[in-house]
Amino acid sequence: xxxxxxxxxxxxxxxxxxxxxxxLRECIESVLAQDYPNIEIVVADDCSTxxxxxxxxxxxxxxxxxxxxxxxxxxxxxxxxxxxxxxxCTGKYIAWMGGDDLMLPGKISKQVDFMEARxxxxxxxxxxxxxxxDTGKKIRLFNTxxxxxxxxxxxxxxxxxxxxxxxxxxxxxxxxxxGFRETLPVASDWMYWIEILHYGxxxxxxxxxxxxxxxxxxxxxxxxxxxxxxxELDHLNTCNLIMSLDAAYFPDALYIYAKRLQGLRxxxxxxxxxxxxxxLKPGLKPLAGLFIYGLTLGKVRL
Numbered sequence: 258x259x260x261x262x263x264x265x266x267x268x269x270x271x272x273x274x275x276x277x278x279x280x281l282r283e284c285i286e287s288v289l290a291q292d293y294p295n296i297e298i299v300v301a302d303d304c305s306t307x308x309x310x311x312x313x314x315x316x317x318x319x320x321x322x323x324x325x326x327x328x329x330x331x332x333x334x335x336x337x338x339x340x341x342x343x344x345x346c347t348g349k350y351i352a353w354m355g356g357d358d359l360m361l362p363g364k365i366s367k368q369v370d371f372m373e374a375r376x377x378x379x380x381x382x383x384x385x386x387x388x389x390x391d392t393g394k395k396i397r398l399f400n401t402x403x404x405x406x407x408x409x410x411x412x413x414x415x416x417x418x419x420x421x422x423x424x425x426x427x428x429x430x431x432x433x434x435x436g437f438r439e440t441l442p443v444a445s446d447w448m449y450w451i452e453i454l455h456y457g458x459x460x461x462x463x464x465x466x467x468x469x470x471x472x473x474x475x476x477x478x479x480x481x482x483x484x485x486x487x488x489e490l491d492h493l494n495t496c497n498l499i500m501s502l503d504a505a506y507f508p509d510a511l512y513i514y515a516k517r518l519q520g521l522r523x524x525x526x527x528x529x530x531x532x533x534x535x536x537l538k539p540g541l542k543p544l545a546g547l548f549i550y551g552l553t554l555g556k557v558r559l
Contacts, residue, residue: 269348274356275303293365301327301342343436358423364468368426379459382420390474410454431457444491
């Protein structure tokens with residue numbers, strides 16, 4: 258290793274994957290193409306059945322000492338798999354990716370430079386290009402002027418997950434000892450960001466550049482469901498966990514809990530969900546919903 262590389266902080270690129278062999282090679286190549294030299298690539302595979310693990314072993318042989326592989330022998334779920342990667346990382350910074358995400362040139366260098374210049378920066382995120390997996394065409398940008406937030410833990414609580422997962426680089430020393438909360442089996446990332454900011458006492462900052470690509474395909478397109486999903490349950494439970502962190506977060510947790518209830522009104526008892534949302538966070542939307550529902554004898558639901 259050169260003296261220049263030794264002077265640069267080690268970055269762990271943590272890649273979470275399950276049955277994504279079709280996309281994983283492109284993901285890994287986008288990491289290997291980065292101009293930042295001091296990188297370890299930590300890949301946690303959740304017992305894929307599509308020969309992903311064989312491909313990863315080939316990479317490990319091709320790049321000795323560059324890869325750390327955590328290859329599960331049985332499926333654990335996304336949160337436990339994320340912790341497999343988390344606890345294997347040895348870098349000063351951790352850059353998170355899904356197995357179908359892509360880095361754009363200069364991403365790691367720019368984020369490291371940004372964080373090195375700001376000691377209070379515990380999380381750094383950037384904009385992403387959301388693209389269609391089949392055509393490769395850009396669909397939209399992940400962040401718009403309305404959801405580019407910076408600040409302390411209360412911003413992350415009130416605004417929820419405004420930071421696209423594969424855009425985040427975190428300061429490893431500020432990660433909670435337990436990593437991701439395994440009581441949240443699917444959607445544990447929101448609580449992970451919150452706890453980094455809570456225990457670390459730092460801030461989340463935004464780089465206003467597109468430094469990554471988020472793939473939209475059949476496996477990650479959100480479809481409307483008639484029942485409450487595990488993802489939605491995890492978000493509601495996160496609100497409860499937030500309140501247990503610090504009494505000062507109680508108003509913020511109630512605020513976001515009310516918004517979640519309003520969003521779930523068509524899956525819960527409709528008037529009850531709106532009423533509870535209004536009690537927790539008085540506003541025109543739940544009030545209007547209740548008014549129209551009552552006026553039409555339950556025939557119209559906004």
